[in-house]
Amino acid sequence: MIESQHGRLKDSVIIIGDRKIGQNRSVSVGNNVTGGAIITGNNSTTNINFQLVSLPAPVSVNIDAEINALREIIAKLETSDRRKIDNAFADAQEELNKPQPDKDEVGDALNRALKYAKKPKDLHLQ
DSSP: OEEETTEEEOTTOEEOOSSOOTTOOOOOOSSOOSSOOEEOSTTOOOOOOOOOOOOOOGGGOOHHHHHHHHHHHHHTBOOTTHHHHHHHHHHHHHHHTSSSOOHHHHHHHHHHHHHHHTOSSSOOBO
């Protein structure tokens, strides 16, 4: 545990900003941060609700159902790139329908769909 003047923090939480070190408030993480928060600024605070879960075995995942669930979530977004998103999902589905689908092709198509889905600056759910 890390002791702080503001209370006790789990060791996975890093708070930067209690001390002002010049004007540089950049953060560098050498490996990764899981279940933590990195914040900068004066008097910044954050709350973390984190639950570690195990991923299912890859062979037990119904990829069609997962992609359809993702498509349904993204369909609720108001975006002018709807056609591009739909085309990207169609490309992913087309590749999955092949006897030996290329997982990189599926991933690239899904990444395209997600790129267009997060492109608008102001996302609104319908």
